[in-house]
Amino acid sequence: MSGGWGFETRQIHAGAIVDGEAGARVTPIYQSAGYVLDDFDDGVERFAGRSAKRAYSRNDNPTNVVAARRIADLEGGADAVLVASGQAAIAAALHALAQAGDHILTTDRLYEGTREMVRGSLARQGLEFEQLPIDADEERWVAAVRPTTRAIYAESIANPLGEVADLALLGRVSARTGVPLVVDNTVATPYLCRPFEHGAAVVIHSTSKWLGGHGSVIGGAVVDSGAFDWSAERFPHLHAPRPHGAPSFAERFGSAAYGAYLRSVVVLEHGPTFPPTSAFLLLHGIETLSLRMERHVANARAVVAALAAHPAVARVHHPDHDDAQAEVVGRMLPDGAGSVVSVELRGGRAAARAFLDRLRLVSQMTHIGDVRTLAIHTGSTIHGKLAEEERLALGITPGLVRISVGLERADDIVADLEQALEGLALEEPAP
Known part of the structure; x- marks a missing residue:
């Protein structure tokens, strides 16, 4: 949001749209599975990703886009995608970074639901996780990075015992090794902590918690900082040419390549869709x-x-x-x-x-x-x-x-x- 507005103002206005038909000031609920194509050629352009117009609500609903942009703005990021839950956010964020045989470093203080996913479904899909003490020093983190390491993962405030990760230290490790820092910022929220300011590349939220605030909806968000270099050799799916001669995500979107890949590949293919009715309630929560x-x-x-x-x-x-x-x-x-x-x-x-x-x-x-x-x-x-x-x-x-x-x-x-x-x-x- 332009204008240098403060956090309290941006939590109300960032990303907002005024409905073109009725002029509604509150973001409407766009309860629609899809969107009418202007003509044959318009459909070609939309599905090729060459048009700014949306094609399907699985990964691109106007209500959801407003909420995602608002969260990205409050975190200081460039882009965000809403998904069906906080667990879905973790899974989607890591799927957009790693594949079978890859290695991910985490702190030893994680929410138990995350630990279950790490030990269970993600391990079965071939991802290898290694835990380091949350208070490990910088050199120990650097030494643990391998050529196959695709992420460093931490919670800003761990649930349930409140251990705080030194994100500045982990941000330095990320800068030294070229491995993106992924931070679950659910407990702190962007009001208390903004991991991008400490060198994180990706931020995750369970929007079911303080962002929504009222215990009424389940949801998750993945936020891209827009500052990480995704052209590195560690991420061939982001910098290699796409099928049929299409440019790579890094060529087309630059530092926003991760967010674009997350939305147009991971979320589109896996389908963890966030209901627009939930986005409507989430927006009301974020405002306060x-x-x-x-x-x-x-x-x-x-x-x-x-x-x-x-x-x-x-x-x-x-x-x-x-x-x-x-x-x-x-x-x-x-x-x-x-x-x-x-x-x-x-x-x-x-x-x-x-x-x-x-x-x-x-x-x-x-x-x-x-x-x-x-x-x-x-x-x-x-x-x-x-x-x-x-x-x-x-x-x-x-x-x-x-x-x-x-x-x-x-x-x-x-x-x-x-x-x-x-x-x-x-x-x-x-x-």
């Missing part, structure tokens, strides 16, 4: 992102302060409450570190069960980024498929409860959490 994130952050800090002082709580996990991360948090997240707060209860699993079942205001459910405060015992749900030793290695202790702090009055959230903690065991259970 800054206001909501300020409240989310303030409420999370109130929850952290209250629970850290409670005798039934052994430990609180949140980036703002971790002295070991203070330096990197200060650099990466100066305006706040999100609103996911995880607590370890002294009474273990039994205490977690009692605590969750006593909640009255807070909803017990799997989701984050909602206007409502939510809580869940991850060890028996999200991480329930893991062996106990695997959970412990990830920091998922028997008494761990993840809380996604919402927008209710902070005093009310704290009061509900404290009444649910009342009378819980104050000692760790015997091993």
